[in-house]
Amino acid sequence: MAPKTMFEKIWDTHVVREEEGKPSLLYVDLHLVHEVTSPQAFDGLRLNNRRIRRLDKTVAVADHNVPTNDRDKPLTDEISKAQLEAMQRNADEFGLEYHDMFSEKQGIVHVIGPEQGRTQPGMIIVCGDSHTATHGAVGAMAFGIGTSEVEHVLATQCIWQAKPKTMEIRVDGTLGFGVTPKDVILAIIGKIGTSGGIGHAIEYTGSVFREMSMEGRMTVCNMSIEAGARTGMVAPDEKTFAYLKGREYAPGGADWDAAVERWAALRTDPDATFDTVVTLDAADIQPQVTWGTNPAQVLPVSGRVPKPDEFESSQEQGAVEKALAYMGLNGGERIQDIAVDTVFIGSCTNSRIEDLRAAAEVAKGKQKAGSVRALVVPGSWAVKQQAEAEGLDQVFTDAGFEWRDAGCSMCLAMNPDRLAPGERSASTSNRNFEGRQGPGGRTHLVSPPMAAAAAIAGHFVDVRELN
């Protein structure tokens, strides 16, 4: 048999129908649904008298616009309320498992999937959300879809896909002190650009990812879309199996051993080749901070904001000028001199327990800078409970940070957590687009320890230089 990449193995076992030169019809093992991209899909089903084909492979959760505090009070935002009510109605009408904001299984859709063991190696997973690639961390092929496709998967449990090319991103070596998985993925995006991965399925390989925790792998896979790729994955290994064992929806008993055997065989064959290969050296990666309005506009924390004339084409210069103007920055300014107003620790990129531990370690025993607003928003109820059991909430509140309930929150500002125009944030989320965290808001993407350090100092600092 010809050697195959992990991606090809997963693809090949999910083809329902295939015809030369056309997209393939693939079977979906897990469909995650949330309140924002689904209402029009349910409407479509209703209009055409269609049902959900596999309720057992579909689960819905409220995350994007739930409030992260005062949940016992009535919702103040009428439109959020309408959307959450629509989700509830649709779940009731179609018989769908749904976790509203009072469920113990509630959380950001990409946090709860792996955490509950629903996300498993070898699966095809889709969700009406572009950060679905997060689930690729366990060795699944997971990608975001649009609302029409949500409707399609609900009705058919299948999706039409043109086969992407394969890309290997290999990072070997050992990460330096203070360098986190977030810095690795930001450095990758800085290198290949926001279009580097377009049309590709990425597999992250090399010693850095082998050594990385499951949660770190999730952070990396999460931002595959910021590199242009719809899906990114890491081969399942002992760490993956240990992570999944005993989780509620993971296989149990005799099924477990059979599953592990199947999963272990998913790894890319030694002689398989990728269409594109990118390599980075771990030793070159420093803590990263984005300075512009797309995630590829990123620099090591030791750097200076670029000047437009450092770029070649007039189009690039124009884009840099526009980004600097929006961000209220001057070319040549030291990153570490940039003062922040708000710090956001959360989002499906960095809201898991390990992220909160790393941020708490920096905040412990310190005080946030006077004028800074600092928000910590755990990725799920389960993360919140775990953090509280470890006393992390206390560490944060002692340092003057706010401790919230689980949701997307300031990652996309669909709930009241948002930046005011001109306000500047250090954020552990994944997008620094104009207005992403609120109209006129200015976002700098960083790792959780870097965000916590910025909250303490009131400006960016190099975490490696903290005592």
Added chain:
Amino acid sequence: MDAFTKHTGKVVPYDMPNVDTDQIIPARFLKKIDRVGFGELLFYELRYEEDGSPKPGFILNQPQYAGGTVLVSGPQFGIGSSREHAPWAIQQYGFRVVIAPSFGDIFRNNCYQNGLLPVMLDAAEVDTIIARAQEIQGYELSVDLEAQQVTDGHGLAASFDIDPFRKENLVQGLDDIGLTLQNEAAIDAFEGANS
């Protein structure tokens, strides 16, 4: 879905790289639960002042581009989130075609689902179109999906690639779900073999 075969219309040249979906339609407008009313929200932040009055400098507010139906922009148009509200907003504003050197993958898929045609041309061809649209009052393009060609009556004739499956569905205005359900036996068989 409306079928798409040929379209001729006025060009709106939005000369900007990396137009992401947050610019096309900010997240706070994703709360609507129906599929209509997004046209007025297209490029909201760039298009309106805080008090809701139009920003005179923004391209959609310039009278010479009113009634445009072909949006032309820079590389990586539509990068970012999976929100289908982005193509809805573009389409409901009145556009039938978006032309750019490259597109965000999910955005491009979402366009096909709605009968909005994304056309990838070489960067040089896009630059030519943008320059002409800026110079020539009422500049129009004709987009022929069957012939896979874009022409402008000023000498431009650019061909483009499109997945034959997408093309067929667009030309016939086919609903993806109906198409898939023709394969129900194959889905049943797959489920039988993998349960």
